[in-house]
Amino acid sequence: MLYLTCPNCGRRTVEEFRYGEIPTIPESITDPDARDLDRGFMRTNPFGPSVERWFHDYGCRRWFTVTRDTTTDEVL
Amino acid sequence: MNEFVESRVRLTWPDRLRSEYDVVILGGGGHGLATAYYLATRHGIRDVAVIERGYIGSGNSGRNTTVIRANYGVPEAIRFYQRSLELFQGLEEETGRWIMHKEKGLLWIAHTEMGLRAERARAALNHAYGAETVFIGPDEINEICPQIDLAGGGRYPVMGASYHPRGATARHDRVVWALAEGAMQNGVEVHQNTTVTGLKVSGDRVTGVKTERGDISAGVVMMALGGQVTMVASMAGLRLPIRSHPLQAFVTNHYQPGLDAIVASTELLFYASQTARGEILIGAEIDRQPSYSYRSSYGFLSSCAGRALALLPFLADLRVLRQWAGICDMTPDYSPVMGPTGREGLLVTTGWGTWGFKAIPAGGEAMAQLIATGEMPELIAPFGLDRFARDLPLSDRGSAGTQ
Numbered sequence: 001m002l003y004l005t006c007p008n009c010g011r012r013t014v015e016e017f018r019y020g021e022i023p024t025i026p027e028s029i030t031d032p033d034a035r036d037l038d039r040g041f042m043r044t045n046p047f048g049p050s051v052e053r054w055f056h057d058y059g060c061r062r063w064f065t066v067t068r069d070t071t072t073d074e075v076l
Numbered sequence: 077m078n079e080f081v082e083s084r085v086r087l088t089w090p091d092r093l094r095s096e097y098d099v100v101i102l103g104g105g106g107h108g109l110a111t112a113y114y115l116a117t118r119h120g121i122r123d124v125a126v127i128e129r130g131y132i133g134s135g136n137s138g139r140n141t142t143v144i145r146a147n148y149g150v151p152e153a154i155r156f157y158q159r160s161l162e163l164f165q166g167l168e169e170e171t172g173r174w175i176m177h178k179e180k181g182l183l184w185i186a187h188t189e190m191g192l193r194a195e196r197a198r199a200a201l202n203h204a205y206g207a208e209t210v211f212i213g214p215d216e217i218n219e220i221c222p223q224i225d226l227a228g229g230g231r232y233p234v235m236g237a238s239y240h241p242r243g244a245t246a247r248h249d250r251v252v253w254a255l256a257e258g259a260m261q262n263g264v265e266v267h268q269n270t271t272v273t274g275l276k277v278s279g280d281r282v283t284g285v286k287t288e289r290g291d292i293s294a295g296v297v298m299m300a301l302g303g304q305v306t307m308v309a310s311m312a313g314l315r316l317p318i319r320s321h322p323l324q325a326f327v328t329n330h331y332q333p334g335l336d337a338i339v340a341s342t343e344l345l346f347y348a349s350q351t352a353r354g355e356i357l358i359g360a361e362i363d364r365q366p367s368y369s370y371r372s373s374y375g376f377l378s379s380c381a382g383r384a385l386a387l388l389p390f391l392a393d394l395r396v397l398r399q400w401a402g403i404c405d406m407t408p409d410y411s412p413v414m415g416p417t418g419r420e421g422l423l424v425t426t427g428w429g430t431w432g433f434k435a436i437p438a439g440g441e442a443m444a445q446l447i448a449t450g451e452m453p454e455l456i457a458p459f460g461l462d463r464f465a466r467d468l469p470l471s472d473r474g475s476a477g478t479q
Contacts, residue, residue, distance in 0.1 A: 002365070002367075002373070009230075013375055014364075014365065014373075014375070015375050015379075018364070019364050019365045019366070021319075022365075026315070037464060037465055038315065039316075040408070040464070041317040041408050041464040042315040042316065042317050043306070043315075043316070043317060043318055043319040044306075044315075045306040045316075045320055045366065046320055047306065047307050047368060048094040048131055050104050059407075067343075069366050070320075070366060070367050070369070071367075071368045071369060072371075073367055073371060
């Protein structure tokens with residue numbers, strides 16, 4: 001089971017939290033239309049460490065940042 | 077694959093990896109093997125290699141919940157999955173292998189006024205585009221599946237359902253083995269335990285793949301990878317509209333056969349069917365966070381079991397036997413992606429989220445036709461990767477897993 005540690009509330013199970021993606025558009029994409037397309041539909045889908053924003057929905061209702069390894073669900 | 081199965085399925089493994097093939101398919105799951113099978117049997121293209129990192133069917137082809145149905149929510153998808161359902165009906169005869177295909181009928185239960193509207197709309201749209209689905213009331217539901225508690229445990233009353241009589245299940249491993257065997261007998265090489273380390277790219281063209289057993293040149297490379305497609309596509313500098321989420325499922329201990337229908341509820345987010353061994357197989361929605369981890373969670377098990385119990389109270393006497401997870405490649409519009417990638421010589425079939433198993437024959441047939449003729453078959457033309465740039469997504473939350 002994936003646990004997250006909220007800076008305000010402590011260690012809780014993942015069911016209490018909401019995942020918030022940070023959209024990462026590669027700098028190599030320069031055309032504005034291509035950047036819009038990437039923002040809307042394309043996903044980086046990282047395999048390994050991933051910097052993410054999470055929202056503590058059933059707790060303090062605040063956003064915080066975690067680095068998670070997506071291959072193991074471990075918080076780094 | 078154990079010895080018992082090996083003795084009955086005639087799989088022939090090639091001893092060496094050649095340095096050139098007409099077609100290289102990455103991924104030895106259902107979609108990759110079906111494409112190879114149809115390339116060899118329908119189009120006479122036999123110089124084909126299927127490259128698999130583990131063993132065939134070790135990914136989502138062996139982790140899904142085996143339901144075959146066509147009751148989707150947009151016309152393009154209904155036509156496509158109906159074709160797949162029909163191909164599945166004839167697959168035992170075609171391959172000469174028993175895949176344990178069994179027509180069971182599928183009940184899609186509604187518990188609210190809005191749910192009723194959705195199921196009525198589903199039945200009407202399915203009927204219009206060639207899939208057999210009817211809207212039925214609680215009395216008929218009780219006749220088809222007497223185990224359902226029409227009061228829904230007092231919280232989720234059963235108000236109606238769309239009934240899809242052609243809904244079926246098949247043994248997923250046997251489907252993989254039947255297609256692999258058929259492809260191999262027609263000259264296709266399947267290479268297991270071979271990891272792809274890169275793509276050979278020259279300009280805008282993909283000319284082959286690099287593996288840890290050597291480089292291969294290929295006229296066409298097709299990616300049929302579950303869970304790893306983002307990484308392989310990035311080797312050609314390609315970004316995909318894919319995010320990978322785990323989906324968990326579990327089975328109970330063996331029980332007297334008797335749950336004849338497949339029961340699904342989009343509002344309770346679960347579906348249940350009884351396997352040939354008598355286990356009750358229950359699946360659910362995707363986990364919210366993207367991940368490649370196969371770990372299963374107690375939080376999922378307790379919440380999903382609770383929801384299943386509300387509709388099927390007899391499950392309370394059963395014990396959970398196994399729980400597992402598969403990795404679902406989700407697109408933003410909940411429809412698959414099939415076709416060209418914008419890189420010459422590189423094709424993709426992905427985004428198989430929670431509807432990949434039921435699409436194996438039709439997806440393989442269409443991709444084989446695309447490779448053989450170079451033209452996008454009419455059936456899958458709406459599912460191209462370019463639909464996002466053209467602002468023509470196919471928004472279809474057509475499964476219990478994606479609400």
